[in-house]
Amino acid sequence: MRKFIKNKYLWLVLIVFIGTLWLINNTSSERNNITLLEKMLRDAYTPLQSGVVEFKENLGSVNAFFASKQQMQQQIDSLEAENQQLIMANQILREDKMELRRLRSLLGFQDISLDKYQMVGARVIARSPNNWYRNMVIDKGSDSGIKKGMAVISPQGLVGRVASVSRDSAHVDLIIHREIAVGAIIQENRETQGIVEGLGNNNSLRMVNIPYYSTIKAGNNIVTSGLSESYPKGLDIGRVKEVELQPDGILLSALVEPSVDFDKLEEVLVIVNYKPELLLNDEVNTDEEIGG
Amino acid sequence: MRYFILCFLPFIAIFLESTFFRAYSLFGTVPDLVLIFVVFYSFLHGDNKGAVYGFLCGLLEDLYMGRFIGVNALSKGITGFIIGRLQVRFFNENVLVGLLVVLIGTVLNSVLMLVLGWSSFSVFNIDASIISAAIFQSLYNLLLAVPIYVLYYNSFQKGLLNVTGEK
Structure with a gap:
């Protein structure tokens, strides 16, 4: 026993073990800032990871150079046809948008359209190096005005939220990550509210806390409700695959297929000037109090 | 030079896992290259060195991820120690043992x-x-283990990772 107590290596191992457990515990909740060492490490990786993306892009242009003329013509034809359809759809939507604006101003409603937000485009340069986390790295960081907590979107829908930032890069937690929860509503009826959670895999999310009397059904579109600190209202999350009654018998849950294909995502947009409606209301109230 | 390569291997492994292997994942899972290097190092150098190398490699991975710092350090440190204990029980020349x-x-x-x-x-x-x-990660690791073990073992015997002499 005395030999055991006098073994200094054993004490060292024990101290390191306890110290590491303390470190795990201290970094298990969301961190406001990462340390200088972590920032330096990430900034060392950023040029390498950006280099891979650039190499792939260059390889793509070399492939295009060697692609047959017939293939290219087919691609151009299909893109032109798609373009015509989109121009038509755009015309209709522009008219609807103007009408919506007029009606909103008549009713005194707040403008919730996405074009009022300032966005920064970024390239996806890396993804999680292990299977436990679902995140990715983008090539814009604090130098481009990116901050922790900002929403990240793509033309297909909501991607996730900025988790931590270094000078030239940022880590983004995806909505499929188990820790992320997003306030959501059904686009068609606007009545049913719930929370969409990640399941840790790339092709499904779960919407929970749906009241049993909800009319939710397979095929419904799920969008953000705007009742969260990070995400603006009306961003596409996914489509309902199936609905089931939870074991308590009071609430429903739904399996949701994400709108975004996270494996193929190459570029994203970070919303840099979003303020949640609750905060905006608080600011208005404070102004009124000061004014009054 | 040997120490530089030992530090460089986990660094480059994280880079490859986050870029190249994400593009070629096996049913959405990527291999754990850092673990493969820790396992080979521990198997060839024994339990104490294996535990320290595993701990440091895991810590590097944790610092890159920025959350739950220490989880990989502890798990890879303990894995390195246990694999290092196997050193005396197996002949390490055989690829199948690798x-x-x-x-x-x-x-x-x-x-x-x-x-x-x-x-x-x-x-x-x-x-x-x-x-x-x-x-799936176990399968992917096994797939990569064969070529990596051959290169690692040769380097350990008579290359840059040789303990006795710098080449």
Whole structure:
């Protein structure tokens, strides 16, 4: 026993073990800032990871150079046809948008359209190096005005939220990550509210806390409700695959297929000037109090 | 030079896992190259060195991820120690032995990650997707273990990773 107590290596191992457990515990909740060492490490990786993306892009242009003329013509034809359809759809939507604006101003409603937000485009340069986390790295960081907590979107829908930032890069937690929860509503009826959670895999999310009397059904579109600190209202999350009654018998849950294909995502947009409606209301109230 | 390569291997492994292997994942899972290097180092150098190398490599991975710092350090440190204990029981010349230690190391590391994760925070709920990720990762690690073991073992015997003389 005395030999055991006098073994200094054993004490060292024990101290390191306890110290590491303390470190795990201290970094298990969301961190406001990462340390200088972590920032330096990430900034060392950023040029390498950006280099891979650039190499792939260059390889793509070399492939295009060697692609047959017939293939290219087919691609151009299909893109032109798609373009015509989109121009038509755009015309209709522009008219609807103007009408919506007029009606909103008549009713005194707040403008919730996405074009009022300032966005920064970024390239996806890396993804999680292990299977436990679902995140990715983008090539814009604090130098481009990116901050922790900002929403990240793509033309297909909501991607996730900025988790931590270094000078030239940022880590983004995806909505499929188990820790992320997003306030959501059904686009068609606007009545049913719930929370969409990640399941840790790339092709499904779960919407929970749906009241049993909800009319939710397979095929419904799920969008953000705007009742969260990070995400603006009306961003596409996914489509309902199936609905089931939870074991308590009071609430429903739904399996949701994400709108975004996270494996193929190459570029994203970070919303840099979003303020949640609750905060905006608080600011208005404070102004009124000061004014009054 | 030897120490530089030993530091460089986990650094480049994280880079490859986050870029190249994400593009070529096996059913959505990427291999754990860092673990493969830890397992081979421990198997060829013994338990104490294996534990220290595993701990430091895991810590590098944790610092890159920025959350739950220490989980990989502890799991890879313990895995390195246990694999290092196997050194005296097996002949390390055989590639099949290399495969076997990678399999043992991957299973051990996955179990340790689950135990540490489950006991310290609730993110790692043990469900089907985590179990299947661990199985596919073991398969991917085994696939990569053959060429890496041949290169690593040759380098350990008479190349840059040789302990006795710098080449």
